[in-house]
Amino acid sequence: MAIDFSLSPEQEDLQKLARDFVRKEFSAEVVRHHDATGEFPRAVLEKAFELGLMNVHIPQEVGGLGLGSVAGTLISEEVAAGCTGIGTAMEASQLAQAPVIIGGDDDQKRRFLAPMLEKLSFAAYGVTEPGAGSDVQGIKTTAKKVGDDYVINGSKMWITNAGVADWYFVLAYTDKSAGVRGMSGFLVPRSTPGITVGKKEWNMGQRASDTRGLTFEEVVVPKRNRLGAEGEGWKIAMAAFDHTRPMVAAAAVGLARSAMEHAIAYARERTAFGQPIAMQEGIAFLIADMAKDVEAARQLVRLAAWTIDQGRRNTKFAAYAKAFAADTAMRVATDAVQVFGGNGFNAEYPVEKLMRDAKIFQIYEGTSQIQRVIIAKEIFSRS
Ligand SMILES: Cc1cc2nc3c(=O)[nH]c(=O)nc-3n(C[C@H](O)[C@H](O)[C@H](O)COP(=O)(O)OP(=O)(O)OC[C@H]3O[C@@H](n4cnc5c(N)ncnc54)[C@H](O)[C@@H]3O)c2cc1C
Structure with missing residues (x-):
């Protein structure tokens, strides 16, 4: 009996806590308000924080819960089923925390994670x-060693x-000539002089989330804020994704699940040609595809999360889960709009927002x- 797909009682409790939180706090009005205004959902996040649903991966050695990736994905799916804009606002800190958890020393964990x-x-x-997103090696930000400090410049x-x-x-080059091995990661307090925070971007979806540019001009950070050794930044920054991609993929599953549930309810209720549209094979098959792909994506998420929780390398599974769940969320949300017909194209109905929110995954x-x-x-380099 080696394979067991069931959740433990603790995992079920955590999932229920997150589900109940979403039912209570993510009313249609709240979700619509943050989508329409782009206002940061601080009041909702205060409640998530009080319930212990944020920062769950901060290690026990500095007072955190030290929960693993599977636990994170359970929260992530539930929150995303309510609103992925609020979910991204709630969980993006974890992408910054991951490099500290992976590559930080005790002092850095105590100074940067414990206060959270x-x-x-x-x-x-x-x-x-x-100028550089996918091609991380193309970044231009530099961190120049000056005495016991580093001086960061870039955007x-x-x-x-x-x-x-x-x-x-912040990922920056400490030695441009060494390529990715010349990059170092730094923990930079926002209060440091020389940092300019840009305007909030008005994006297609997930508008509750705060996305901006940052400029660093002669920003001085002490050596003790460098993560790991000089030249280890790229490795640490990329390793963070092995932990966070399963959670992002779980959020895509949550969005897809929500779009599917709306589509099922609408297909039962809406009639055409004298019967509910659910009775039309063209609609029923769209929904059947949603159901199988949502479940397949969830299982890939669990595999990726479980693998890293076992202390094993999960890079491939994390990429499977992220790609499959993101593409599934986009397809399911688009098909949900199709099930709703003209109503699906209208902001009064929930699936229009879901289709906009899905794209970023x-x-x-x-x-x-x-x-x-x-x-x-x-496949080609490791086998
Ligand atoms: C809302 C939002 C939030 C974000 N949050 C963060 C954040 O918190 N921190 C952060 O650091 N970044 C963040 N990002 C940046 C995000 O990770 C990048 O946008 C993404 O990695 C793509 O980079 P790019 O936009 O420069 O596109 P490009 O890299 O210019 O890519 C353009 C297109 O070319 C394709 N492409 C590029 N290279 C290849 C290749 N080798 N093979 C095939 N296709 C390729 C891409 O897939 C894409 O379709 C965020 C972006 C958005 C929009």
Whole structure:
């Protein structure tokens, strides 16, 4: 009896806690308000924080729960089923925390992670730049060693939580000539002089989430804020994705599940040609495809999360899960709009927002193309 697909009682409790939280706090009005205004959902996140649904991966050694990836994916799916804009605002700090958990020393964990358990606060992961996203090696930000400090210059783009974060994980070149082995990661408090936070971007979807550019001009950070050794930044920044991609994929599953549930309810109720449209094979098959793909995506998420929780390398499974779940979310949301017909195209109905929100899953944390690049590399270079 080696394979067991069931959740443990603790995992079921955590899933229920997240589900009940979403039922209570993510009313249609709240979700619509944050989508329409782009207002950061601080009040909702205060409640998530009080319930212990945020920062769940902060290690026990600094007072956190130290929960694993499977636990994170359970929360992520439930929250995303309510609203992925609020979900991204709630979970983006984890992408900044992951490099500290992976590559930080005790002092860095104590200074940057422990305070996040005391009060609601945020962190942001700053890798992408105006000229380089998928091609991380193309970043231009530099960190020059001056005495016991580093001086950072450069710009970051599309940084989730940039406007609300207390600190940033920043990837910069300490030695351009060494390629990816010349990159180092830094923990930069937002209060450091020389940082300019850009305007909030008005995006197609997930508008509750705060996305901005960041500029660093002669920003001085002490050596003790460098993660790992000089030249280890790229490795640490990429390793973070093995932990966070299963969670992002779980959020895509949550969105797809929500779109499917709306489509099923509508197909039962809407009549055409004298019967519910669910009785038309063309509609029923669309929904059958949604159901099988949502479940397949969920199982890939669990495999990727479980593998890393066992302390095993999961890069390939994390890429499978991210690519499959993101593409599934986009397809299911698009098909849900189709099931709703003209109503689906209208903002009064929920699936219009879901289709807008779904698109970003194929772009952030590595595009769907980049996931395939990773998978192909795993197939052709590692076997
Ligand atoms: C809302 C939002 C939030 C984000 N949050 C963060 C964040 O918190 N921190 C952060 O650092 N970044 C963040 N990003 C950036 C995101 O990770 C990048 O947008 C993404 O990695 C793609 O990079 P790019 O936009 O530069 O596109 P490009 O890299 O310019 O890609 C353009 C197109 O070319 C394709 N392409 C590129 N290279 C290849 C290849 N080798 N093979 C096949 N196709 C390829 C891509 O898939 C894409 O379709 C965010 C972006 C958005 C929009």
